[in-house]
Amino acid sequence: MCSTFAQNLKGYTIENDNVVFTFHRSDYDILSHDSHGNRISFDDLTVENVVVSGEFNNWSKYDWKMTKIDENTYQLQKPLSKFEGEFTWQFKFVVNNEYWAEPTHSASNTVDAKGVNGEDLHVYNLKMFPNAYPDNNGNVRFRLRGYDDAKKVIVSGSFNKWNEHLFKMYKIENGWELKVKMRPGDYEYRFIVDGNWMEDPSNPDKVRNEFDEYNSHINVGKYETFLLKGFQDANVVILSGTFNNWNESEFQMTKTDNGYWKYRLPLPAGKHHYKFIIDGNWILDPDNSVKEYDGVGNVNSVCMIR
The missing domain is CATH 2.60.40.10 (Immunoglobulins)
Incomplete structure (x- = not known):
């Protein structure tokens, strides 16, 4: 509900x-x-x-x-x-x-x-705010500690066109809370406590706004599953990319029963370059036609989270 x-x-x-x-x-x-x-x-x-x-x-x-x-x-x-x-x-x-x-x-x-x-x-x-709507099973939880005497607390941001009324938070023990279902993306937001705007004191990620104050910032991502078909004789397959600083051992993929290698991880919204390492040999994703140069002469597969 x-x-x-x-x-x-x-x-x-x-x-x-x-x-x-x-x-x-x-x-x-x-x-x-x-x-x-x-x-x-x-x-x-x-x-x-x-x-x-x-x-x-x-x-x-x-x-x-x-x-x-x-x-x-x-x-x-x-x-x-x-x-x-x-x-x-x-x-x-x-x-x-x-x-x-x-x-x-x-x-x-x-x-x-x-x-x-x-x-x-x-x-x-x-x-209608297609990027976000309140949902008890939402993937983003806004929480403001304290302000127990406040009558109304609103969360307002770029995801709801800075609406000052609709995203009303609910009173919880020692604070206020609202869960929101949000699409992946970069968003800015603030709380409105009884009409007074403020940044999120528990979020150090913030950007200066046009009023010479600060908006809190969040990047909403999602889980992405990487699949590599074939190569069933390989001993080790690694997923490496900009999301793990091109680490050559951290994300070891798992062989599945249906002929794939698989790895699932949460990624922030935006563009990510990646490759597979098969027993030490780097390859592009053969099932992904989207490729891009990285500026230093390498071609990488591209994953977009949005």
Whole structure:
């Protein structure tokens, strides 16, 4: 189960690799008719179906039909791949294919809009950050020690376009924490403690920013498996590269039962040069067509972590 972005965020959550739209009848008092803008109370309507309608589906009132969970709740899941790019998507819920449920400002993720008669309306704002989203099984853990008396702590960075509200941290013993699922890459970040920005005091890796202060820096990598096919008569096969300063003995590969030599290791995001050493003989990766000169006349295989 993924953490929600904020306690008063309504209309959707991001769970693992899905956007989960949730309609709760109790979140709405009034409805607006699609064509003439008349407003009615929810108590005057029997709900037959609910549809998610927004910029992501050209405001269709029919396509994204939700599933009834109970008498007052409807849900629809869509994979994150449906929302390409770093966009903000506006959406609303449509009841019976003609009445728009009007969210109130009690939700932090609403923005202003105008109805057909010029009346003030509100729509939900679905913020997509494809590089990162809060997840209890995330590969990056942000932790801030202390600040037990703080009311709200946010982690904000280049991975979420420096958003000041959505990535809310949770209170733990002697501090605050948030797990985030992040793609490999270089990122800068800061904490916001009750409105006050600060660098991560436990992270010595930092860079100066445009305000003559410091942003904390992290490089998020991932595990990469190197495979070499064949050479089953070899005695020793070594993986060597820029990631271990071209050490000729450290990463000894293991022979598998299906005709490969294998080595798995965590690598930071970025470009890595490597070769295999077979019983003392250096070779390029025969199954990797990406090669590059290293500046001193050598040609190496290239592995990109991104």
